[in-house]
Every structure is written in structure tokens, then in C-alpha cells.
Amino acid sequence: xxxxxxxxxxxxxxxxxxxxxxxxxxxxxxxxxxxxxxxxxxxxxxxxxxxxxxxxxxxxxxxxxxxxxxxxxxxxxxxxxxxxxxxxxxxxxxxxxxxxxxxxxxxxxxxxxxxxxxxxxxxxxxxxxxxxxxxxxxxxxxxxxxxxxxxxxxxxxxxxxxxxxxxxxxxxxxxxxxxxxxxxxxxxxxxxxxxxxxxxxxxxxxxxxxxxxxxxxxxxxxxxxxxxxxxxxxxxxxxxxxxxxxxxxxxxxxxxxxxxxxxxxxxxxxxxxxxxxxxxxxxxxxxxxxxxxxxxxxxxxxxxxxxxxxxxxxxxxxxxxxxxxxxxxxxxxxxxxxxxxxxxxxxxxxxxxxxxxxxxxxxxxxxxxxxxxxxxxxxxxxxxxxxxxxxxxxxxxxxxxxxxxxxxxxxxxxxxxxxxxxxxxxxxxxxxxxxxxxxxxxxxxxxxxxxxxxxxxxxxxxxxxxxxxxxxxxxxx
Numbered sequence: 001x002x003x004x005x006x007x008x009x010x011x012x013x014x015x016x017x018x019x020x021x022x023x024x025x026x027x028x029x030x031x032x033x034x035x036x037x038x039x040x041x042x043x044x045x046x047x048x049x050x051x052x053x054x055x056x057x058x059x060x061x062x063x064x065x066x067x068x069x070x071x072x073x074x075x076x077x078x079x080x081x082x083x084x085x086x087x088x089x090x091x092x093x094x095x096x097x098x099x100x101x102x103x104x105x106x107x108x109x110x111x112x113x114x115x116x117x118x119x120x121x122x123x124x125x126x127x128x129x130x131x132x133x134x135x136x137x138x139x140x141x142x143x144x145x146x147x148x149x150x151x152x153x154x155x156x157x158x159x160x161x162x163x164x165x166x167x168x169x170x171x172x173x174x175x176x177x178x179x180x181x182x183x184x185x186x187x188x189x190x191x192x193x194x195x196x197x198x199x200x201x202x203x204x205x206x207x208x209x210x211x212x213x214x215x216x217x218x219x220x221x222x223x224x225x226x227x228x229x230x231x232x233x234x235x236x237x238x239x240x241x242x243x244x245x246x247x248x249x250x251x252x253x254x255x256x257x258x259x260x261x262x263x264x265x266x267x268x269x270x271x272x273x274x275x276x277x278x279x280x281x282x283x284x285x286x287x288x289x290x291x292x293x294x295x296x297x298x299x300x301x302x303x304x305x306x307x308x309x310x311x312x313x314x315x316x317x318x319x320x321x322x323x324x325x326x327x328x329x330x331x332x333x334x335x336x337x338x339x340x341x342x343x344x345x346x347x348x349x350x351x352x353x354x355x356x357x358x359x360x361x362x363x364x365x366x367x368x369x370x371x372x373x374x375x376x377x378x379x380x381x382x383x384x385x386x387x388x389x390x391x392x393x394x395x396x397x398x399x400x401x402x403x404x405x406x407x408x409x410x411x412x413x414x415x416x417x418x419x420x421x422x423x424x425x426x427x428x429x430x431x432x433x434x435x436x437x438x439x440x441x442x443x444x445x446x447x448x449x450x451x452x453x454x455x456x457x458x459x460x461x462x463x464x465x466x467x468x469x470x471x472x473x474x475x476x477x
Contacts, residue, residue: 003039006036006039009036010027010031010036010049013026013027013030013053014027014052014053014056017056017057017060018060021057021060021061021063021064021065022065022119022125022128024053024056024057024060024061025057025061025116025119025129026128026129026132027053027056027057028050028053028054028057028112029129029132029133029136029418030132030136031049031050031053032050032109032112032414032415032418033132033133033136033137033140033168033414033415034136034139034140034161035162035167035168035169036049037049037050038161038162038164038169039161039162050108051108054108054111054112057115057119058115061115061118061119065119066121067118069432069435070118071428072114073117073424073427073428074364075361075364075365075368075420075423075424076114076117076424078357078360078361078364079110079113079114079361079417079420080114081357082110082354082357082358082361083107083110083111083114085350085353085354085357086103086106086107086110086303086350086354087103087107089299089300089301089302089303089349089350089351089354090103090302090303092302093301093302093303093304093305094301094302094305094307094308095301095302095303095304095305095307095308096302098303098304098307099302099303099304101303101304102303102304102412103303105414106303106412108414109412109413109414109417110412110417112414112417112418112421113417113418113420113421113424114421115421116129116418116421116422116424116425117421117424117425117427117428119425120421120422120425120426120428120429121429121432122429123193123386123429124193124194125425126390126422126425126426126429127188127191127192127193127194128194129418129422129425130184130187130188130390130422131188131192131194131195133181133184133415133418133419133422134181134184134185134188134208137168137174137177137178137181137212137415138181138185138208138211139161140160140161140168140169140174141174141178141208141211141212141214141215142207142208142211143160143161144158144160144174144211144214144215144218144219145210145211145214145215145218147159147160147218148214148215148217148218149214158171158218158219160174167413168413168415171219171220171221172219172221172223172224172404172407172408173408173410173413174215174219175215175216175219175221175223175224175227175404176223176224176227176400176401176404176405176408176410177401177413177415177416178211178212178213178215178224179212179213179215179216179224179227179228179231179400179404180227180397180398180400180401180404180415180416180419181208181212181397182208182209182212182213182231183231183235183392183393183396183397184393184394184397185205185208185209186205186209186393187386187389187390187393188201188205189201189202189204189205190389191385191386191389191390213228216228222407223404223407223408224404226403226404226407227400227403227404230399230400230403231396231400232249234396234399234400235396238389238392238396281313281315281332282311282313282332282334282337282340283340283341283407284313285311285312285313285334285337286306286309286311286337286338286339286340286344287339287340287341287344288311289309289310289311290306290309290339290344290347290348291344291347293305293309293348294347294348294351294352297351298351298352299350299351299352299353300347300348300349300350300351300354301348301349302349303349304349305348305349306336306337306338306339306348307336308336309335309336309337310333310334310335311333311334311335311337312331312332312333312334313331313332314329314330314331314332315329315330315331315332338409339409340407340408340409341405341406341407341408341409342358342405342406342408342409342410342411343355343405343406343411344409345409345411346358346411358411361420362398362402362420365394365395365398365420365423366395366398366399366402368423368427369391369392369394369395369398369423369426370391370395372387372388372391372426372427372430373388373391373392373395374388375388375430376388376391384433387426387430390426391426394419394422394423394426397419398419398420398423401416401419
């Protein structure tokens with residue numbers, strides 16, 4: 001039944017998109033986030049429905065959608081540059097087969113993020129994409145939250161919709177992305193027009209946010225706990241009742257801490273001392289190796305260049321025997337360990353140029369959203385009151401992604417590039433409104449301007465010779 005329902009839902013999405021092309025854009029976003037082809041079987045699993053949705057979205061946009069005023073922004077130009085650069089490093093990658101496999105989905109994530117802002121021409125389209133992104137992630141995290149509450153969590157043990165440890169179904173990645181959507185969920189509950197603000201909508205937003213916070217608990221991913229703390233600090237700026245907000249956080253923490261499983265608190269305690277945890281020690285060792293690798297390979301080693309790393313480190317082991325405690329070090333040697341950091345992922349795979357492009361792309365996004373947030377923060381027009389809160393929510397989501405990306409390799413995670421495309425779409429929407437307002441002011445000035453006086457034409461009259469000499473300035477009448 002699940003397979004039939006998913007197949008019918010995707011098919012209905014495609015058919016509706018034939019009459020409303022933008023629905024195909026939403027269909028691709030849904031497929032890329034939820035991956036229904038992994039959940040179902042039969043046609044969904046055998047066909048590359050993600051590629052089908054992508055091609056249909058681009059073709060239908062080219063044939064039927066409105067393309068007036070389309071232009072590429074500077075951030076879209078950066079993504080084009082990053083796309084070309086990654087393509088070149090793939091051609092010269094240290095591991096050609098593995099690099100080609102990663103390139104197969106990276107180029108689609110970048111192309112879609114470049115293409116996305118061209119389709120976000122109205123507020124309704126912007127909101128619809130936010131809704132699909134939040135609901136798509138919610139499908140995954142609600143399932144995970146239920147299993148966590150039922151006692152099915154654990155590091156590497158929480159099974160989400162599918163038994164797959166890649167993409168958004170990997171523990172650290174879903175913990176980061178889940179926290180990213182919290183501000184977007186509350187924006188929808190406050191300013192949404194598809195589902196207008198009401199107590200059921202707000203209750204659902206609270207439920208989604210609660211499920212998101214449970215992801216770090218269920219997956220026992222330390223990255224998620226750090227993301228929760230970062231979002232809590234960011235919310236201090238946008239909330240009006242800061243003392244009430246802090247009091248609620250303190251009360252919630254006091255209630256939740258005793259209820260947390262012992263395995264979770266033990267794992268979170270290793271944040272303070274990475275040498276006592278093999279996973280954390282491995283990350284530090286891989287980062288050190290990547291830094292040295294980049295010195296001799298300034299343009300990177302291509303996708304999956306980590307496969308050539310050889311690392312060794314000393315792990316601190318504490319053994320208790322009754323009242324005595326013995327502490328000693330244990331030498332660990334590992335090979336081909338992943339970067340566990342988006343920053344080192346970019347440095348190792350794409351070198352200094354790729355890391356520079358990636359950092360510039362995201363830093364400009366934070367600055368761009370801050371400008372839009374401040375511009376519409378105080379006394380905005382009634383129909384623009386939603387803009388500043390959305391810019392704030394997108395900025396918070398991006399900062400959470402950048403912090404979480406410090407500890408998990410999600411430099412090319414498609415969901416995060418959808419956030420970038422959404423930011424570019426919002427900026428382009430505001431830019432079109434500015435152009436329309438400027439044109440309206442120009443027309444108004446032309447209407448108010450008094451007509452210029454036109455001098456009367458001077459007419460020369462030719463008389464016949466019989467009429468005598470014509471009068472000129474020297475003739476007295």
C-alpha cells in the first residue's frame with residue numbers, strides 16, 4: 001500500500017505539472033528531499049524519477065512559464081563558476097570512478113539551485129517551495145521522533161523511513177537539516193497563505209520543531225546538539241520577549257535533561273574531550289591530513305580524495321577497576337576516512353579556489369539576507385510584512401547549516417543548495433519590486449511635470465514682385 005500511495009502521489013505531481021509548470025519544480029524538490037524511490041519499489045525504484053522531474057521542470061519552464069525580466073544574480077554566477085570548476089577537477093580527480101559517481105548528483109544540485117530563482121516570481125511560489133522543503137523534511141523527522149520516543153534511538157541505530165545511511169537519512173546530516181527548518185516552519189505558521197495561520201497550523205509547526213529537536217537525541221549526533229544551541233542564540237535577536245524566551249528555554253532544559261537516555265548524555269560529554277572518543281579523534285586527524293594535503297595539492301584532488309588518507313593518533317582510554325582508575329593511550333591507525341567537515345571537504349576535493357568560491361557564496365547569502373531583513377523590519381508596507389521574517393528565517397537556517405557543516409561533510413548537500421536558491425529567489429523578487437516602484441515614480445514625475453512651452457513657428461511669406469519691396473528690420477511701417 002505504501003508503494004502504491006507513493007507512486008500515485010508522484011504521478012499526480014507530474015500530471016499536475018503539465019498544466020502548472022512550477023509544480024514540476026516542487027516535484028523535483030520533494031523527490032530530492034524525501035527520496036520516495038528508496039521507500040517504494042517497482043517503477044519508483046527502477047526509474048530515475050529525480051532526473052525525470054528535473055528535465056520536465058526545465059523543459060516546461062522553457063516552453064510555458066513567464067520569463068520576463070529574467071537575469072542572473074552574482075550568487076548564481078558564483079554557482080556557475082563552482083559548477084565549472086568542480087567539473088574540471090572531476091576530469092583530473094585522483095579517483096576517477098568515485099569522483100564521477102559523486103559528480104553525477106552534484107551537478108544536478110548546483111544546476112537546480114541556479115535554475116530555481118528564475119521560477120520564484122511570486123510570493124505564492126516562494127511560499128510553496130518553503131512549504132515543500134519543510135514538509136519533505138518533516139516526513140523524515142516525524143518518523144524518527146516517534147521511534148526515538150518509543151526507545152528506538154542510538155548512535156547509528158535510529159532507522160528512519162529507510163535503512164539507508166546516505167543523504168538526509170544519515171544521522172548527523174538529518175540532525176543539522178532538521179534544525180535548519182525550525183525557523184522556516186514558524187514563518188509558515190505566522191505568514192503562510194496556503195495554510196493560513198490558525199491554531200492547528202501553529203500546533204503542527206510546534207510538532208515539527210519538537211520532532212526536529214528530537215533528532216539529535218535519536219541519532220545521538222553531537223552536531224545536532226551544537227546546531228540547537230546556535231539556533232537558540234540566533235532566536236534571541238528576533239524574539240521580542242527575550243526574558244520570557246530564556247525562561248522557557250531554562251524550564252524546558254530542566255524538564256528534558258532528566259528524561260534523556262544515559263547513552264545520549266555520555267556521548268554528548270565527549271564534546272569537551274575529543275581524545276576520549278575515537279570518532280572525534282578521527283575527525284581531528286583527518287583535518288590535519290587534509291591541511292597538509294592541500295599544501296601540495298592547492299587545486300584539490302577531486303571528489304572523494306579522502307580515499308588516499310592515512311592517519312594515526314593516540315586515543316585516551318580510561319579503565320575503571322573498583323575504586324581505582326587507570327588512564328593510558330592507545331595508538332589508532334586508519335585509512336580512507338571521510339572529512340567529517342564541509343570546509344575540509346571543499347579544501348581537500350576542490351582546493352583553495354573551490355573553498356574560496358563556496359565560502360563567498362554563503363557569506364554573501366548571510367549579508368544579503370541581513371540587508372533584506374533590516375530594510376523591511378520597521379514599518380513595512382502591509383503586503384510586505386512577510387519579507388523581513390522570511391529573510392531572518394533563511395539567514396538563521398544558513399548559519400545553522402554553516403555551523404553544522406563544520407562537523408559533517410555536507411558541502412554539496414542538495415537541500416542546502418535549495419536554501420541558497422530560495423535566498424536568491426527572494427532577493428530577485430525584492431529587486432523586481434524595486435524596479436517596478438522606480439518605474440512607477442518615473443511615470444508619476446512625467447505626469448506631474450507641466451508641458452513645455454512650444455515657441456510659435458515663424459512663417460516666411462513669399463510675395464510676387466508686383467507687390468513691391470518686403471518690409472524688414474530697417475523699414476518703417
